Amino acid sequence: MHVLLVEDDDAIAVPLAKGLERQNFTVRREASGLAAVDAITEPPAPNIVLLDLGLPDIDGYEVCRRIRATSSVPIIVVTARGEEIDRVLGLELGADDYIVKPFGFRELVARINAVTRRTAASEEPEEPIVHLSGGFVLDNRTRRVTRGDTEIVLTRKEFDLLALLATDPGATHTREEILEQVWDAHWYGPTKTLDVHIASLRKKLDDHELIETVRGVGFRLRTAELPPTA
Ligand code: CA
Numbered sequence: 001m002h003v004l005l006v007e008d009d010d011a012i013a014v015p016l017a018k019g020l021e022r023q024n025f026t027v028r029r030e031a032s033g034l035a036a037v038d039a040i041t042e043p044p045a046p047n048i049v050l051l052d053l054g055l056p057d058i059d060g061y062e063v064c065r066r067i068r069a070t071s072s073v074p075i076i077v078v079t080a081r082g083e084e085i086d087r088v089l090g091l092e093l094g095a096d097d098y099i100v101k102p103f104g105f106r107e108l109v110a111r112i113n114a115v116t117r118r119t120a121a122s123e124e125p126e127e128p129i130v131h132l133s134g135g136f137v138l139d140n141r142t143r144r145v146t147r148g149d150t151e152i153v154l155t156r157k158e159f160d161l162l163a164l165l166a167t168d169p170g171a172t173h174t175r176e177e178i179l180e181q182v183w184d185a186h187w188y189g190p191t192k193t194l195d196v197h198i199a200s201l202r203k204k205l206d207d208h209e210l211i212e213t214v215r216g217v218g219f220r221l222r223t224a225e226l227p228p229t230a
Contacts, residue, residue, distance in 0.1 A: 001116070004046035005029045006036040006063065007078070008056050012101075016050075019105050025112075033058035037066045040073065048112055049075045051095070068094045074115045078103075118181070130166045133222045134207050138166050147205075157182060158201050161194075165211065165221045174218040 003020055007013040008031045017027040028046065030036040033055040040046065049067065053060030064075055077098040096115045099108055130138040137146050143159050145152045154162065160182045165173055175194060183193070198219060202208045212220050 001025050001047045001112075002044050003027045003112070004036065004039055004049045004073075006031075006033070006049065006055065006060070007052040008032065008054070009052070012052075016105075016108075020109075023109055032056055033060070033063040036063050040067050040071050046073055048116055049073055050078055050108075050112075051075055052078045054080070064095055072119075074119045076108075076111055076115060114180075130163075130169075132166060132169065132210065133225055134205075134210050136205065136207075136210065138163060145205075152204050154201070154204060158197055158204070161197055162201060162211075165219060169221040170223040172214045172218050172220040176218075178218060 001024075003025045005013060005017055005020070005027050007016070007029065013029050013031070017029050020027050026044075028039060030039050034057050036049070036051070036055075037058075040049075051060050051063060055063065058066075060077060060079075064077065067073065067075065074097075075095045077095045078101060079098055080101045096119060097111055099111055128139065128141045130140070132138060135147050136152070139145075140163060143163075145154055145159065145162065161178065164178060164181055179194060198211055198213075202211060205211075210222050212222055214220055
């Protein structure tokens, strides 16, 4: 895995690069924003960018914007200031995650792994069309759910939630996994949100057994076919 490390401070960049190399990452380090933007187009293409916001030429926001103009490579922003997070993760800049200095090395590696796993999963969608028990058809390309001729209109989160469960019908997805994948990697809010969405999905699908509750663990989809209705 190729990491593009964009950091002007040697005291941070040198030990960080060494640590990443020990974890079998190959590291290309750039100390300015313009050099980082150039590096994106040069082989080997990075698999992930670690981007410091305070750079000597153009700042990290501008680097992020310019990278996003040509590439969807995952970007983890490294910031010293927590209040910039909203702007960093906003649609305008399109970073995938952030980490606040000072951070632990293990935390950084965990974030890198989580972000690359998440982006790889979203770039290689599962089966485009999934047939679910009860006659529901979920289309990952059009993000529509239908049953016969009827479309079941879902919100974005409701669709994401159902699509996640549909990646492996019958397998139990834990609440933590669902919250992390459908909501946010750093979701520490009340898990009631998940229950509200499950309830809403069941109501819209008009099928209260398609999504089965695995008490104390999470949820899974029913795999058995329903007997045909008379
Ligand atoms: Ca800096």
